[in-house]
Amino acid sequence: MSASTYQRITRLATMTAVHRAFYWLHLHQLQVRRWLLEAVRIPAPPFAEQERAAWFLERFRQLGLTHLHIDAEGNALGELTCEDAEPDSPVILISAHLDTVFPPGTDCEPVEDADSSRILGPGVCDNAAGLSALLALAAALQFARIHTPATILFAANVGEEGEGDLRGMRHLFTRGAYRGRIAAAIALEGSGTTAVVTSGLGSMRFRVTVTGPGGHSWSDAGAPNPILLLSTALSSIAELPLSVEPLTTLNVGYISGGTSVNSIPSSATALIELRSTSSPHMQETAARIRCILEETVAPYTGLSAPIILHIEAIGDRPAAALPKQSGLLTMLHAVDRHLNLSTEQRLGSTDANLPLSLGIPAIAIGTGGIGGSIHTLDEWYDPSGREIALRRILLLLLACTQIAPQLSLEAAAHDSGAAIQTTP
Numbered sequence: 001m002s003a004s005t006y007q008r009i010t011r012l013a014t015m016t017a018v019h020r021a022f023y024w025l026h027l028h029q030l031q032v033r034r035w036l037l038e039a040v041r042i043p044a045p046p047f048a049e050q051e052r053a054a055w056f057l058e059r060f061r062q063l064g065l066t067h068l069h070i071d072a073e074g075n076a077l078g079e080l081t082c083e084d085a086e087p088d089s090p091v092i093l094i095s096a097h098l099d100t101v102f103p104p105g106t107d108c109e110p111v112e113d114a115d116s117s118r119i120l121g122p123g124v125c126d127n128a129a130g131l132s133a134l135l136a137l138a139a140a141l142q143f144a145r146i147h148t149p150a151t152i153l154f155a156a157n158v159g160e161e162g163e164g165d166l167r168g169m170r171h172l173f174t175r176g177a178y179r180g181r182i183a184a185a186i187a188l189e190g191s192g193t194t195a196v197v198t199s200g201l202g203s204m205r206f207r208v209t210v211t212g213p214g215g216h217s218w219s220d221a222g223a224p225n226p227i228l229l230l231s232t233a234l235s236s237i238a239e240l241p242l243s244v245e246p247l248t249t250l251n252v253g254y255i256s257g258g259t260s261v262n263s264i265p266s267s268a269t270a271l272i273e274l275r276s277t278s279s280p281h282m283q284e285t286a287a288r289i290r291c292i293l294e295e296t297v298a299p300y301t302g303l304s305a306p307i308i309l310h311i312e313a314i315g316d317r318p319a320a321a322l323p324k325q326s327g328l329l330t331m332l333h334a335v336d337r338h339l340n341l342s343t344e345q346r347l348g349s350t351d352a353n354l355p356l357s358l359g360i361p362a363i364a365i366g367t368g369g370i371g372g373s374i375h376t377l378d379e380w381y382d383p384s385g386r387e388i389a390l391r392r393i394l395l396l397l398l399a400c401t402q403i404a405p406q407l408s409l410e411a412a413a414h415d416s417g418a419a420i421q422t423t424p
Helices: 004-014 017-026 029-041 048-060 127-144 169-173 227-237 279-300 328-340 353-357 388-401 405-418
Strands: 067-069 076-078 090-097 150-155 184-187 195-200 202-211 248-257 268-276 306-318 344-348 362-365 370-372 381-382
Touching: 004 017, 004 328, 004 388, 017 127, 017 227, 017 306, 017 388, 029 048, 029 127, 048 067, 048 076, 048 150, 067 184, 076 127, 090 169, 090 388, 090 405, 127 150, 127 184, 127 388, 150 169, 169 353, 184 405, 195 328, 195 353, 202 227, 202 279, 227 248, 227 268, 227 279, 248 279, 268 279, 279 306, 328 362, 328 388, 328 405, 353 362, 362 388, 388 405
Parallel strands: 090 150, 090 184, 184 362, 195 344
Antiparallel strands: 067 076, 076 150, 195 362, 202 268, 202 306, 248 268, 370 381
């Protein structure tokens, strides 16, 4: 980190307008808590985030953001617009995902612990903490009347969890109206003050189905059995040697098929997941899995009532990492030095995976407080002391608007295969 970078952050932190934003954050923690409670009460199961998105769009309207809309994928969007911005000028994205892992019908009413600051409820930390921080930052910036040199795009996005497969981010970066304009992305994710995800853990997920004619266990004995064929293949898949460096893992998390003990099943299904810090290693392992499956069923595909293999991709999160010389990471180190925080870089599977895979500087960052029992009905969150984490994010966001053109160059260099030196 250069002295000039640290000086840039120091100058930012001493600006009167920035202190006004800090002042709002200090005085309005109860309002931020109320937003969190309201958001938790609105169910947002995978692929059904519409009600929560509409609630967010209304909050964005009340806070005075502009260009409000819900895009074709369901992301709720609003801008803090730079008055001097050209139509195609770079924007800085700050986002938090709307969806939870919990299915429709889950009781989402939060419970406030009478003996502590804890709030209990499904999704209260992942990601109501991030969503309430998104509103807090928008409110603080508007209260402070800060005019940024680049537009800030606020997004409450869909599809981060599970089979959502980053669909909200994919739309923003590859098909939406802002594609090609996002210079850097900051994803607000759960609790924590010092942790930041700078490396995206990749995953590939498949639904494998083997179908056949089925039949009676006695009168049709000898007919190919999809459960046995799939089980044979899975046993061979389990013996595949996996990379240790970079680490690659394999899991079969679900298997189903058949109707009764005396019936030859007509189908069998398994869900397979690969994870790795290397997309090429995942792709190579996926190809070997496909070969094993095809070889297992090959002797039965030419029968009059053949066995049919169907492999469906149900998830593909690319693995990628933020370069050490990125201007975004350099700015974060400077912010943390100014606030006397450590910068704990982590590996994770977050919304940051998608922009990182495209060469766009991105991180996922905690929004303060502490939480636990994530992805369970006993999930909890304690927002105590989260003000310092929100100051951290606000300073980083403002710093990114100052170097937006340079951050855009990082992505352009990635596309061209060139290397550039960053000197924010």
